[in-house]
Amino acid sequence: MAGEKQNSTWPLPKFYFSVTGLPGGPVSFQEVTGLETEVTPIEYRHGDSKSFYPIKMPGLGKVGNVTMRKGIFVNDASLWNWFNQIKMNTIARVTVVVNLLDETGAPKMVWTLNNAFPIKVTGTDLKSEGNEVAVESVDIAFETMTVSAP
Template sequence: MAGEAQDNNWPLPKFYFKVDLGDQTDVPFQEVSGLEVETQVVEYRAGNSPVFSVIKMPGIAKVGNVTLKKGIFAKDNKFWDWYSTIKLNTIKRSTVVIKLLDEGGNPTMVWTLNNAWPVKIQGTDLKSEGNEVAVETLEIACETLTVANA
């Protein structure tokens, strides 16, 4: 009704965020996707079970790859340099922190990717008639993903 107090509890907008890649803080990304964790289902039925169906138990947890997109800047090859350090089972692993910010610039939710390393870098497509910003894509794998509320 008119005159009642407004509810101040609103969902957070997703456009204001910061990304820290190990020793590189506040890297300006355009998009972050793939923040997901999945647990595999283990189905089991004992041979002497009187119930003719399986039971389902949690199995191994799996963290998906995270995709980050950003504009290409002149003389900025940090991602390519990081990717080029990959050797057989040796790579510089980093902690990646993704922060969703409120209107004051304070973190409200924080995703932490532990032991992250690049698995794929994709350069921009080139068009002679295009007028878009050149965007590169970085896909990283990590061992664990934690979520915290600030």
Template sequence: MANDGSAQNAVWPMPKFRFEVDLGDGLNNVAFQEVSGLDVKSQIIEYRNSNSKLFSTEKMPGLAKYGNVTMKRGIFVNDNTFWDWHAQVSMNTIKRRTVIIKLLDETGQITMQWQLHNAWPTKITSTDLKSDGNEIAIDTIEIAHEQLIITNGS
């Protein structure tokens, strides 16, 4: 008989549709349609020990490399939040922020969060415009960051 979840201590994976984003600088609980790109990769350092009898290299972990995070949200009247943040970018001068992405449970409590340190916008893509379309207007922002820290709970 399959477990229908009614048993006590039943554990289920978290759904991914309930989340909120704090962009820092007083921009809390910003509603987004989609967040993607929360990844990290360790670069590989290949090294051959001079007295190794094996005719191959050893592989060691190198620097961590973080991918850019992409966020999409609807366009609202008189809301230029993305554009204002991107306008602050000039030659090596940008106000970097800590961006926090929170995954929430059914009661609205934080179950997991991703902190992006020293984040700044690298690219903004505005919506396409079509006279025969009926979709909502979506802005996309791509954010670079220098560190990703994952924590559980609130």
């Protein structure tokens, strides 16, 4: 209403983000999915418990894989080159940082993927009747993820 103080706290839009830490310099992605982590609960019930329900406690944590999609540009084979560095027992691990940015370009939420390496690179589908942009994707496995709000 007119004359009332307005709340200036709004959720961040998800379209303004950056990805750093990949070999070959900064890469502009159009989509990043799979930023998730979970803990598998451990259920325990001791023998003389009067409750018929188990006690639950946190167990081992696990993370999924992150998928990143980007347009294909002339002379840009950085994702394929990174994928080709994977050999038996010699993995090119990096720290990938995904930043959700505010309107000034400052990071407000940061997901850090530790010991990341590519496990799948997918080229674009080709269609002679289409008019879409050529898009490739990379699936990245990682060991741990930290989330911070600087």
